[in-house]
Amino acid sequence: MQTHFAPQQLDNPDVAHSAGIIRKCVHCGFCTATCPTYVTLGNELDSPRGRIYLIKEMLENDRPADAETVTHIDRCLSCNSCITTCPADVNYMHLVDHARNHIEATYRRPPIDRLTRQILALTLPYPQRFRASLTLARLARPLAGLLDRIKPLKPMAAMLRLAPAHVPAPSAINEPGTRKAAGTARARVAILTGCAQSVLDPRINEATVSLLNRVGVDVVVARGETCCGALVHHMGREHEAHAFAKKNIDAWTGEVEREGLDAIIITASGCGTTVKDYAHMLRLDPDYAEKAAAISNMTRDITEFLATLDLPAPVNATGLDVAYHSACSMQHGQRVQKQPRKLLADAGFIVHEVPEGHLCCGSAGTYNITQPEIAGKLKDRKVRNIESVKPQAIATGNIGCITQIASGTAIPILHTIELLDWAHGGEKPALLSGLEPRRESRPIAAE
Template sequence: MQTAFTADQLQQPDVAHSEQIIRKCVHCGFCTATCPTYVTLGNELDSPRGRIYLIKEMLENDRPADDKVVTHIDRCLSCLACMTTCPSGVNYMHLVDHARAHIERTYKRPLADRMIRTILAMTLPYPARFRASLTLARLGRPFAGLFDAVKPLKPLAAMLKLAPMSMPKKSVVNEPGVRKAEGARVKRVALLRGCAQSVLDPKINEATVRLLTRLGVEVVVPEGEGCCGALVHHMGQEEPALDFARRNVDVWMREIERGGLDAIVITASGCGTTIKDYHHMLRLDPAYAEKAARVSALAKDVTEFLTDLELPAPRDVGPIVVAYHSACSMQHGQRVVRQPKALLSKAGFAVRDVPEGHLCCGSAGTYNILQPEIADRLKTRKVKNIESVSPHVIATGNIGCMTQIGGGTKIPVVHTVELLDWAFGGERPALLG
């Protein structure tokens, strides 16, 4: 794609990087076949190719974002299916991230939108605040229907509907400390406890620690680690996202210097995609560029890390059919595709691929709150495809997908690592009865 940026514009590193990305696009349209919003809405401007045109025009003309641009960029899930499909290597992720930051700087959103985004940014990344907000949300659930009838407040209604009816207790596994390996230590890792996941489902990290320590891995939950920054990053809040990234880089570098780390193990694939991109996010910061690159290189999804370990013979789990839902951030963001299914098969489960597995379930971080109508359509489509393979259980590697899909089916939804922990000597997941 030809561009017409000025020499002065190209002096700005983010603009120069975006220009290189745009020039790689050859208008082929392969991305339209795998883009969930284009498949759902049928609007060219709701495809990656259409959004690239909008971003190009906005950045080339150095103009503030307008309603049209914001509407179509906001509808993007950042599922990154387009990047898996693109034959030209267009890094759509970095381009849309830049566009969102530009929108945040130059566009004033309607009051209700600003209010909801502020609530999300001030609560979700902070476990204590998030836990308190879920308590309030449960009290507000009876009013969800009233909010749903007012279009600007639909995200607030979605927020209330997503609040769980009961809250799991806090888990000691998420408290800072060292969990010693059983027997001889073969590896030492830091575990990202996460923010929303640690509140919504602490069983995931409990299963991870049990499994890893049985396999001879020492697990460290460092003091001071916080949100990966993905949530605010995808809302265009660039500086808060970089602050979260710097904080975590500092924490993990201290652990590297203290006792060494073989990996930073991540059990929420959305977080993994962001942490693996710290090297890009902090590339212009001379104090952090090298450290961030080191951290990104150590970041591994738990299934990536387990693939390199020697596993014992699994117990007999019985004839259980597992529908494996590959989260977008896993298959498209991190390109971790083979490992989770191979591990589940090795553990003795009958693994089924889901039809249209490349399409997003509609969770996408806060998308199911901010774009509830599109998210609901995607959830319905995803659940129909999953149920078509008649599984006993659904496995996935992302808490957002677990929440989204679980709201549309009676089939149990568990994290992949919970099944692996059970098969290799741990507890049977409670949802399986």
């Protein structure tokens, strides 16, 4: 795509980087076929190609964002399916991140929109605040129907509906310290405990530490670690995202210097995509660029790391039919595709592929709150596709997907690590209580 940035504009390294991304786009339109919002809405401006035109026009003219541009950029899920599809290697992720930063700096949103985003930014990344906000949301849930009738308040209604009926008690597994391996340790890793996940489902981190300890891995929760920064990063709140990133880099670098780390383990794939991108986010920071690159290079999804360990044969018989939902941040953001499926199959599960597996479930961080109508359509489509393969359980690697999909189906959905921990000697997840393998079950391939 031809661009017309002035030389002085290209002196800005962020603009220069975005200009290079835009020039790579060849207008082919392959991305439209795999973009969830274009497939759902059928509007060219709600496709990656259409958004690239809007971003190009905004940045080239060095103008503040307008309402139309903001509308279509806000509708982007950042699922990165277009990146997987693109034959020209257009890094749309970095381009839309830059556009969101520009929007945040130059556009004044309507009051309700500003309030919603401020609430999300001030609660979700902080576990104690998030836990308190969920209690308030449950008490206010009867108001959801009323709020839903007023279009600007629909995100507030979605926020109330997504609050779980029960929030687990805080888990000691998320406290700073080292959990020692059983026997001689063959590796030492740090785990990102996370913000929303640590509140909504602490069993995920418990299962992770349980399995890693049993197979000879020391697991450390670094003092000073915090939210990965993804939630505010995708709102265009660049300075807040960088502050979170720097805290984590300092915490993990300290562990590297003290006793060494073989990897940094992430159990929420949305967080993993962001931590792996710290190197880009902080590339211009003279104090953090090198350290950020080192941390990004050490970061692994839990399934990515387990795939390197040559796990022993499973201890517990499983044989359950499991639909594997590959989170967008896993398959498109991190390109971790084969490892989770193989680990589940090797552990004795019968893994079913989900039709249209490349399409987002509609969770996408805070998207199911800020864009509830589109998110609802995507959730319904995802649930139909999952239920079509008739699984006994659903496995995925992202807490957002777990929350979103669970709100639309009675089929139990768990983190992949919970199933792997059970298969390799851990406790059977309570959600699977009473489930037994079907006879002569065979995997159903996606069409």
